[in-house]
Each structure stands twice: as C-alpha cells, then as structure tokens.
Amino acid sequence: xxxxSGGKKVIERLVEAYGFTTRQALCDxxxxxxxxxxxxxxxxxxxxxxxxxxxxxxxxxLKWLVDGSGEKYEAGKSDIVPLPRLKISNEQLYKNGTVYxxxxxxxxxxxxxxxxxxxxVTYIAELEFKNITDGKxxxxxxxxxxxxxxxxxxxxxxxxxxxNMSFECAVNDIEFVANIVKSIV
Numbered sequence: 001x002x003x004x005s006g007g008k009k010v011i012e013r014l015v016e017a018y019g020f021t022t023r024q025a026l027c028d029x030x031x032x033x034x035x036x037x038x039x040x041x042x043x044x045x046x047x048x049x050x051x052x053x054x055x056x057x058x059x060x061x062l063k064w065l066v067d068g069s070g071e072k073y074e075a076g077k078s079d080i081v082p083l084p085r086l087k088i089s090n091e092q093l094y095k096n097g098t099v100y101x102x103x104x105x106x107x108x109x110x111x112x113x114x115x116x117x118x119x120x121v122t123y124i125a126e127l128e129f130k131n132i133t134d135g136k137x138x139x140x141x142x143x144x145x146x147x148x149x150x151x152x153x154x155x156x157x158x159x160x161x162x163x164n165m166s167f168e169c170a171v172n173d174i175e176f177v178a179n180i181v182k183s184i185v
Contacts, residue, residue: 006067007045011037013068014050017060019082021097058100079103085115086178091144093177107181114178118147122185125178132158132171136180147180 015026027037030050040047055062059080063070073080081103087096099115105124106113112127116138125138137150139160149161152171159168 007040014054017054017058019098019100083115087117088145093145123180124182125180127178129179138178140175
C-alpha cells in the first residue's frame with residue numbers, strides 16, 4: 001500500500017462513512033479548517049489521522065477506508081447500520097444522505113427502516129408495510145408531504161389529524177409513504 005497519495009478518494013470515503021453529503025460537514029466534524037481539507041484533497045495527501053479517527057468512531061472497515069476494497073462493514077462485527085435519510089422541507093420530501101445508526105436502538109422487526117427529518121423533530125420510520133393501522137404516518141396529500149396521525153374508522157375510511165386540523169377520507173385518497181415507529185429528537 002502506498003500511503004503517499006490517495007487522499008482524494010479516501011476523503012470521499014470518509015464523507016460517506018460519516019454519512020455526510022459535503023466535505024464541509026466533514027471539516028466541521030473533525031474540527032479542521034476548509035483550507036486544511038482543501039490542501040489534503042487537492043494535493044492528494046493521505047489523511048491517516050482522519051482515517052483512524054473515522055474507523056474508531058464509525059466501526060467502518062479500515063481496509064475499506066484506506067483503499068475502497070472489501071466490505072464497508074465487516075459482516076456480523078458492527079452494530080452500526082446505514083439508514084437512508086429523508087427530509088421534509090416546505091411540504092416536499094427530499095433524499096438527504098445516509099445516517100449511521102446503532103442497530104440495538106432499532107426495533108427488531110423492521111425490514112426497511114429510514115430516518116425522516118422535519119424542522120423540529122426526527123423520526124425512525126418503516127418504509128415497508130402491509131396494512132394501514134392507527135398511528136403516526138408520513139403521508140402525501142396532493143403531492144405535499146407531512147407527518148400526521150391516522151385513525152381507522154368504519155367503511156375503509158380514515159381520520160387524518162395534524163395539530164388542530166383533521167379530515168376524513170377513504171384510505172386510498174392519500175398516499176402512505178412510511179409508518180412512524182419512534183421519535184428520536
């Protein structure tokens with residue numbers, strides 16, 4: 001292995017390992033200036049100190065961080081799992097990178113967990129579900145997205161509530177995107 005170069009690719013893997021979308025976020029996390037990051041990136045300097053810190057903090061494979069080979073996480077060794085992150089902003093839903101989460105905190109029966117962020121709260125949610133049940137859901141109403149409380153009522157109807165506003169409609173009148181399992185912030 002040649003540790004005298006390879007900084008660009010390694011820094012890109014560090015951004016991915018931490019679940020960030022920008023090098024600026026990595027700078028903020030590591031407590032380094034943008035100029036320090038730019039120097040290592042542009043001169044392709046191998047950031048060994050950052051690689052070690054990342055491996056210890058995230059349990060991402062050191063081999064994967066160094067050269068991109070092998071598995072990102074060693075099978076069965078890590079309790080850290082990657083979850084897609086969705087963000088609701090101005091009633092629109094956006095993909096917002098990946099969050100690395102301790103699987104011990106996740107309910108065991110989740111098959112497609114995700115993180116959903118609203119401006120003031122973050123949720124763990126399930127993207128795969130068979131039935132619409134009472135509870136909190138991420139829904140799309142006329143292509144606008146929000147988290148709402150849903151209650152089943154007779155004749156395949158539901159009551160949808162957010163804050164002090166509620167309405168009733170057929171189950172098929174709105175799109176159910178994810179079942180909210182837990183608030184985490």
